[in-house]
Amino acid sequence: MGNEDFRRELNNAIDNISGSPSHGLRDRVRSRLIETPSRGGPFWIAGVAAVTIAVLIVGILFVINPNRNNPIIGGVGQVSPSPSASPSATTSPSPSPSASPAASPTPAFTCANTAPITTQQPANPIAYVSALRTGAHAGYDRVTIEFSNGEPASIEVRPQAGTKFALGESGQTVTMAGKNGILVVIRGADAHTSYSGPRDLKTNYPRLVETRITEDFEGVVQLGLGINGPACYRFSVLTNPTRLVIDVQAP
Amino acid sequence: MQERPQTLARATEGDANSFATLLEPLLDPAYRLAAVMLDDRSAAEDAVQEASIKAWRKLRQLRGEVGSLRSWFLSIVANECRMARRQRWWSVVRLPDIRTAAEAGAMSDEPATDLKAALLRLSPDERLPLVLHFYLDLPLEEVARTLGVTTAAAKSRIYRAAKKLKSDLTLEEVF
Numbered sequence: 001m002g003n004e005d006f007r008r009e010l011n012n013a014i015d016n017i018s019g020s021p022s023h024g025l026r027d028r029v030r031s032r033l034i035e036t037p038s039r040g041g042p043f044w045i046a047g048v049a050a051v052t053i054a055v056l057i058v059g060i061l062f063v064i065n066p067n068r069n070n071p072i073i074g075g076v077g078q079v080s081p082s083p084s085a086s087p088s089a090t091t092s093p094s095p096s097p098s099a100s101p102a103a104s105p106t107p108a109f110t111c112a113n114t115a116p117i118t119t120q121q122p123a124n125p126i127a128y129v130s131a132l133r134t135g136a137h138a139g140y141d142r143v144t145i146e147f148s149n150g151e152p153a154s155i156e157v158r159p160q161a162g163t164k165f166a167l168g169e170s171g172q173t174v175t176m177a178g179k180n181g182i183l184v185v186i187r188g189a190d191a192h193t194s195y196s197g198p199r200d201l202k203t204n205y206p207r208l209v210e211t212r213i214t215e216d217f218e219g220v221v222q223l224g225l226g227i228n229g230p231a232c233y234r235f236s237v238l239t240n241p242t243r244l245v246i247d248v249q250a251p
Numbered sequence: 252m253q254e255r256p257q258t259l260a261r262a263t264e265g266d267a268n269s270f271a272t273l274l275e276p277l278l279d280p281a282y283r284l285a286a287v288m289l290d291d292r293s294a295a296e297d298a299v300q301e302a303s304i305k306a307w308r309k310l311r312q313l314r315g316e317v318g319s320l321r322s323w324f325l326s327i328v329a330n331e332c333r334m335a336r337r338q339r340w341w342s343v344v345r346l347p348d349i350r351t352a353a354e355a356g357a358m359s360d361e362p363a364t365d366l367k368a369a370l371l372r373l374s375p376d377e378r379l380p381l382v383l384h385f386y387l388d389l390p391l392e393e394v395a396r397t398l399g400v401t402t403a404a405a406k407s408r409i410y411r412a413a414k415k416l417k418s419d420l421t422l423e424e425v426f
Contacts (some may be wrong), residue, residue: 006385006413006416006417006420006424006425007385009366010366010370010381010385010386010416011385011386012366012367013364013367013370014283014287014370014382014385014386016286016364016367017286017290017367017370018283018286018287018292018295019286019292020279021279021295021299022277022280022296025278025282025299025300026275027298028296028300029271029278029299029300029303030267030268032300032303032304033267033268033270033271033274033303033304033307034267034268034271036267036304036307036308053252088367118318135331157305240332
């Protein structure tokens with residue numbers, strides 16, 4: 001059997017298997033094609049829809065992202081774009097501590113008192129201090145007070161000359177290390193339910209030399225910060241976990 | 252034929268009628284290919300229809316090359332046949348095709364019947380190059396494009412499948 005014979009026989013076999021397509025196949029295909037939307041329309045629409053949905057999701061996540069480090073409340077004062085940018089942009093007091101709370105993601109340093117700032121969780125009865133940390137960074141020394149059970153009701157930061165602080169309502173005082181101080185008053189919080197760490201942290205950072213819990217009574221926690229230099233600071237409340245961050249401006 | 256690029260351009264812009272016009276001459280070979288791969292005429296028509304819709308949706312992938320339309324479409328049909336065979340009920344519920352009297356007569360042609368049985372013993376992917384080369388008489392390059400392989404590989408596949416049908420075939424007899 002030569003090539004032509006083989007080809008003929010194979011084609012006969014294929015004809016035998018397949019027969020002819022039904023007469024309606026052509027019309028069926030055409031009508032299905034006409035019914036089926038062009039790939040350009042749906043894909044284009046799907047693309048736009050996908051982009052829109054993605055933008056919405058990103059926007060929503062950005063707004064509700066608990067990891068976002070934008071301050072809920074913040075310190076105020078002279079403009080200082082970043083903590084390490086200008087240690088010399090120091091001690092110019094702000095005329096109004098409450099003038100621009102939380103306007104900038106990184107609040108500027110100030111050397112003035114802040115009026116008590118109410119956080120966004122007033123309904124929560126008590127926030128528990130769960131950690132107290134300090135650290136030295138370029139241009140600032142940091143105190144971090146971490147909370148469980150939500151945010152405290154309010155936070156007030158008061159710089160002061162000298163480092164003498166009252167120890168609660170006892171009438172006793174304590175003099176901490178450093179030349180000036182910062183008193184931090186946290187209402188709607190306690191530092192004994194979830195916190196069992198040291199209550200007096202002595203450090204030899206450029207500015208922050210001591211951090212001490214000076215009051216922890218009836219839902220009010222006070223901390224004294226001993227500062228070796230001008231008591232200029234900024235603060236923020238961050239979330240996830242909820243924490244109060246106080247930066248003391250350092251050279 | 253000179254109108255085909257314009258027809259393809261209209262189809263690419265979303266004109267389904269133009270695309271149907273382009274496909275019309277390809278439906279018969281596509282059906283033959285599907286029928287041999289599936290050994291089921293009704294399923295072959297369904298496969299061709301589904302492949303047509305998929306080709307319509309993927310038309311932009313053709314990038315306006317009318318010359319490759321046939322191999323492109325046949326490769327979609329072959330894929331559709333593979334998918335059809337993978338479907339859960341394929342091997343469970345299949346009714347035999349009803350042959351016409353003329354076809355039944357043709358089946359009594361002994362050599363063709365033997366060859367048909369031998370052809371159906373091959374896997375569908377072995378039948379495919381045989382249909383493309385011997386029945387549709389496609390050039391080797393087009394067979395290769397349809398199979399998605401090189402020309403040499405396509406030649407090898409055709410020869411290997413043909414040898415399974417007729418062991419004493421020489422390369423010269425096949426090509």
